[in-house]
Amino acid sequence: xxxxxxxxxxxxxxxxxxxxxxxxxxxxxxxxxxxxxxxxxxxxxxxxxxxxxxxxxxxxxxxxxxxxxxxxxxxxxxxxxxxxxxxxxxxxxxxxxxxxxxxxxxxxxxxxxxxxxxxxxxxxxxxxxxxxxxxxxxxxxxxxxxxxxxxxxxxxxxxxxxxxxxxxxxxxxxxxxxxxxxxxxxxxxxxxxxxxxxxxxxxxxxxxxxxxxxxxxxxxxxxxxxxxxxxxxxxxxxxxxxxxxxxxxxxxxxxxxxxxxxxxxxxxxxxxxxxxxxxxxxxxxxxxxxxxxxxxxxxxxxxxxxxxxxxxxxxxxxxxxxxxxxxxxxxxxxxxxxxxxxxxxxxxxxxxx
Numbered sequence: 001x002x003x004x005x006x007x008x009x010x011x012x013x014x015x016x017x018x019x020x021x022x023x024x025x026x027x028x029x030x031x032x033x034x035x036x037x038x039x040x041x042x043x044x045x046x047x048x049x050x051x052x053x054x055x056x057x058x059x060x061x062x063x064x065x066x067x068x069x070x071x072x073x074x075x076x077x078x079x080x081x082x083x084x085x086x087x088x089x090x091x092x093x094x095x096x097x098x099x100x101x102x103x104x105x106x107x108x109x110x111x112x113x114x115x116x117x118x119x120x121x122x123x124x125x126x127x128x129x130x131x132x133x134x135x136x137x138x139x140x141x142x143x144x145x146x147x148x149x150x151x152x153x154x155x156x157x158x159x160x161x162x163x164x165x166x167x168x169x170x171x172x173x174x175x176x177x178x179x180x181x182x183x184x185x186x187x188x189x190x191x192x193x194x195x196x197x198x199x200x201x202x203x204x205x206x207x208x209x210x211x212x213x214x215x216x217x218x219x220x221x222x223x224x225x226x227x228x229x230x231x232x233x234x235x236x237x238x239x240x241x242x243x244x245x246x247x248x249x250x251x252x253x254x255x256x257x258x259x260x261x262x263x264x265x266x267x268x269x270x271x272x273x274x275x276x277x278x279x280x281x282x283x284x285x286x287x288x289x290x291x292x293x294x295x296x297x298x299x300x301x302x303x304x305x306x307x308x309x310x311x312x313x314x315x316x317x318x319x320x321x322x323x324x325x326x327x328x329x330x331x332x333x334x335x336x337x338x339x340x341x342x343x344x345x346x347x348x349x350x351x352x353x
Contacts, residue, residue, distance in 0.1 A: 043284040046072040047097040050087065052080030052106065053272065061301055065292050071285045080106040081183065081340060087277075088113055097280035098289055100141075100272070103183050105190060107273050108338030111137035117281035119290065126294045127311045130328045131271050133335055138275035140334075141293045142302045143309030145238040145259065145269045145327055146188050149226045152256040160233070160258040164192070164266035167233065168207035177214045177222035177234030180352040184219070184237050184270060190343045192265040194336050195329075198346070205350040215352065220244075227255035235266065242307035242318055259322055262329065269309065269327045271334060272302075 051058050055077045062073050076096070078086070084106035087094055099116075101107045110116060116137040124136050132140035150160045161167055167176050179185045193201040214231055216222045222234035223244060241257050260267035274293055280286045292298055299310040307318045317324065347353040 042282055043071075043288075045070065045285060046074065047280065047283055047286040047289065048074045048095045049076070049289070050083045050096040050099045051075050051077050052083050052099070052101045052103070057305060058100070060305075061298060064297075064301075065289060069288060069292075071288065073289065079183070084109050087115060091115075092279065094277060094279065096277050097283050097286035098274055098276060099138075100274045100293070101138075102272055103187055103337070103340075104140075104271050104273060104334035105187055105337035105340050107133070107138040107275055108335035109340070110275060111135070111335060112338060115278055116275040117278045119276060120287075123291055123294060126313075128325075130330070131269065131311050131324075131334070132273065134333055135335075137335075138273045139290065139294060140271040140273045140311050142272045142299070142306070143269045143311055143324060144184065144271070145309070145321075146184070146266055147236060147238045147241075148258045148260060148266070149223055149234045149236050149241065149255050150258060151226050151229050151232050151254060153229060153254055154232050157256070157258065162258070162261045163264045164188075164235070164260060165204065165264075167213075167235075168204065168211055170211065172211065172233060174212040174214065175232040176208070176211070177216050177225055177231045178208065178352075179216045179218055179222060179235075180347050182218055185235060186340055186343050186347070187270050187337050188235070188266060188268060189347065190337045190339055191268045191329075191332060193339070193343060193346070195265050195331060198342075202346060202350065205346065205352060209350055209352055223255055227253060229254065238321065239307040239318075246307075259327065262327060263331065267327060268329060268332065269324065270337070271311070272308070 062075060065071065066073060080101040080103045083099065084101065087096060087099060087110050099110060111133065118136045119139055124132060124139050127140045131143055148160055189201060192204060219236040219240045222236050223240045225231045226234050238257060241255065245253050274290050276286055276290060294312055296312070296315055299312050299315040302308050303310050303315060303318060309317050309321065309324050344353060
């Protein structure tokens with residue numbers, strides 16, 4: 001494994017994940033998709049997880065896994081980008097066996113450094129193409145759609161833009177909320193760079209800044225501002241609306257959601273996903289946890305708790321969401337969202353970070 005990752009490559013990739021203007025070097029060292037599951041898997045009843053999702057969300061799931069299997073999980077929590085950078089820095093010395101990321105880009109960066117073992121097809125084939133890796137290096141767990149939230153008392157549904165490019169129109173000046181520091185927003189900007197090119201992404205960000213886009217720290221304040229009539233439009237993930245609706249009642253929600261047209265960079269469905277570190281390729285406990293993440297019980301947990309899209313057959317999405325298949329962007333490989341370093345550098349360049 002070490003031979004696949006020269007130190008210079010790891011250093012460059014790490015720099016990209018820590019906001020350097022230089023993006024992570026891309027080395028095609030991913031495992032072959034037809035590799036078989038470990039034939040000599042062993043279990044010692046414990047493994048180490050790097051978790052890039054909220055502890056409050058993941059802890060109950062892990063407790064259930066431990067209760068069901070008797071396997072003990074040692075968890076380290078931090079942001080997904082931070083953990084990906086740590087993995088690249090630790091290299092072979094990492095104590096991690098599994099990386100659970102909130103973002104496909106962070107998974108892609110680790111995969112391109114050759115740090116993931118190939119998952120067995122019994123796991124990867126549970127998730128449809130477009131929402132998991134193309135090479136078996138990691139598997140998608142849940143989906144989060146990017147949406148436009150709008151104030152339904154100021155706008156009717158047919159007045160809401162269906163493409164992010166329209167948000168720079170002068171009629172929306174000072175009326176659009178964006179969260180430049182948020183990982184999901186940065187993934188959207190990365191998708192815009194990948195799909196439309198660097199110049200288009202830079203021009204869109206410059207136009208948004210020139211039109212006095214309202215900057216928020218997170219998605220939730222944007223939703224709250226739209227729900228209070230303080231802004232007409234905002235860019236968020238779909239499930240924030242569902243969380244608030246569960247608390248106050250959907251009938252009391254002034255803010256409503258619009259899904260950008262399929263294929264638009266603003267319509268991407270990013271995923272939570274998990275990968276098995278190469279050093280844990282023979283760890284049956286670690287592999288069992290990844291299997292658990294794409295089981296019906298775990299998928300239902302995410303649906304009930306976070307209102308995210310399940311990615312396996314047999315588990316229904318939260319009521320009211322469009323079919324996941326209708327949101328797929330065939331032009332985008334989620335692993336290509338790994339160039340977060342270039343995106344953050346661009347946000348700094350245009351003055352939004």
